[in-house]
Amino acid sequence: MSEEPWRIGVLFSTTGVTADIETAQLKATLLAIEEINAAGGVLGRPIAPLARDGASDPKRFRQEAERLIGQDGVKLLLGCYMSNCRKAVLPAIDDHRGLLFYPTFYEGFEFSPQVIYTGAVVNQNAFQLAKYMLARHGQRVLIVGSNYIYPYETNRVMSDFVVQSRGKVVDEIYLPLEADAESPEMVRLIKRIRKHEPDFIFSTIVGRSTASFYEAYADAGFSAAAMPIASLTTSEVDVARMRPGVAEGHIAAATFFSTLGTPAARRFTAAYRARYGQHAPIPSAAEAAYFQTHIAAAALARAGTDDPRRVLDEITEIEFDAPQGRVRIDAENHHAYLWPRVARIDADGAFQIVWNPGMRVKPDPYGVDQRLDDWSADFVEAPASGGR
Missing domain, CATH: 3.40.50.2300 (Response regulator)
Structure with missing residues (x-):
């Protein structure tokens, strides 16, 4: 051999x-x-x-x-x-x-x-985030993303969820991948958020523009308590790049958070x-x-x-x-x-799970069933301590 x-x-x-x-x-x-x-x-x-x-x-x-x-x-x-x-x-x-x-x-x-x-895929994160946000934060949504295929396609599906729930997409905006807090595109985005005052923002901004957006949002005086950003793309890595406290109160959906118990x-x-440092974001x-x-x-x-x-x-x-x-x-x-979850970011920048459906979800990459009340659950035993 x-x-x-x-x-x-x-x-x-x-x-x-x-x-x-x-x-x-x-x-x-x-x-x-x-x-x-x-x-x-x-x-x-x-x-x-x-x-x-x-x-x-x-x-x-x-x-x-x-x-x-x-x-x-x-x-x-x-x-x-x-x-x-x-x-x-x-x-x-x-x-x-x-x-x-x-x-x-x-x-x-x-x-x-x-x-x-x-x-x-969307029935393993976007479905759950939409259901959570529309039930708890309102029906008027402003959608923002980076200018490439993933945000366009995911935002299209999210728009369908909002309309299905008799909500309204008040605006849809895309930023260059390199946009920073002072770029003209970011300035225009903040102005349009102020104009519409949606119930929440749905963000598919990726990369280093994520931290720039959250900091510009905070600097504009917007509050996570009144108008949270809900995201599939904002992660522990992005929060680590932000000023302390900027991300607090905002919400994300993912299949894993490093606070999971x-x-x-x-x-x-x-x-x-142990391998990469005690404060390494995961x-x-x-x-x-x-x-x-x-x-x-x-x-x-x-x-x-x-x-x-x-x-x-x-x-x-x-x-x-x-x-x-x-x-x-x-x-x-x-x-x-995979196992979807929704989390809110705390004052220390950690993602604390606020909703855990407790089920493994069969992938539906083609969006065959886009009803918010059914995401093709695979009913296996939930992991121990799955909520936190």
């Missing part, structure tokens, strides 16, 4: 506008690989990660994916954050040249036979912070990067080869006790069954 390492590509951005959250995903991936190797590797062979910087740029992601597959001989890739970067990688893995594990919540409406999607969550959080996208690495290794062990077709044959046979709860990959659409 060969003792050569398994070479696996790791493709995240360590530079550019989404470097902060992608660096957290990279760290979680490397932590999982360290754990796997410490336990003896896969079939007695260690995993050797080949990490590349996508630089928050779709062209760079495509180039690095081609390099990993074409020059380095890698078959399995772990990575990508923004949807345009994921789509840029797809041609590089066509014809079974590679298999991409994608650990980021996204807009859905995609299936590639050579992608395993471990982040949430399950035994698996506590082990992961402790291991991550977003849900990092948790997905962590558990998908363990699932990939388990499938690799079952297959006995890194041939993408053989790994795909095994991947849907695996269940894994992830920090968020027990997860698995749907055989029909290659997306993960």
Whole structure:
């Protein structure tokens, strides 16, 4: 039996506008690989990660994916954050040249036979956030996002939820990825929020513009108590970039928060912070990067080869006790069954869970059923201490 390492590509951005959250995903991936190797590797062979910087740029992601597959001989890739970067990688893995594990919540409406999607789709985060916000904060919503595919598609679905609940979208605004607090686009956004005075803001702003938006919002005198920002994209990484107190009272939906009290969550959080620092922020996208690495290794062990077709044959046979709860990959659409939650940010910048449906949700990436009272629950036992 060969003792050569398994070479696996790791493709995240360590530079550019989404470097902060992608660096957290990279760290979680490397932590999982360290754990796997410490336990003896896969079939007695260690995993050797080949990490590349996508630089928050779709062209760079495509180039690095081609390099990993074409020059380095890698078959399995772990990575990508923004949807345009994921789509840029797809041609590089066509014809079974590679298999991409994608650990980021996204807009859905995609299936590639050579992608395993471990982040949430809209029925695993947006449904729950819409239901929570519309019930507790009102019906008039202003929608804002960054100017690329994920915000446009997710905001379209959120608009449908609002209308379905007899609410109203008072405005919809998009910012460049590089927008800061003093940019003309941010100034116009604040003016339009002041003009409409919605009940809450729904934000799909990503990257470093997130902190700029929350700080500009606070500086304009807007209050989370009166008009909260509700987001699928604001994470612990973003809050760490904000001035103290700026994020307090705002709301987010995700499948994992670092305050989650399950035994698996506590082990992961402790291991991550022991490795990267006691104050290291851990977003849900990092948790997905962590558990998908363990699932990939388990499938690799079952297959006995890194041939993408053989790994795909095994991947849907695996269940894994992830920090968020027990997860698995749907055989029909290659997306993960996940555990949605809603949290409010406290004075210390921590996300405190305020609503936990307590169920694992079957992925519906195509939006087949968009009723707010049904998100295709998979009734398995909830994780211990699942509420906090």
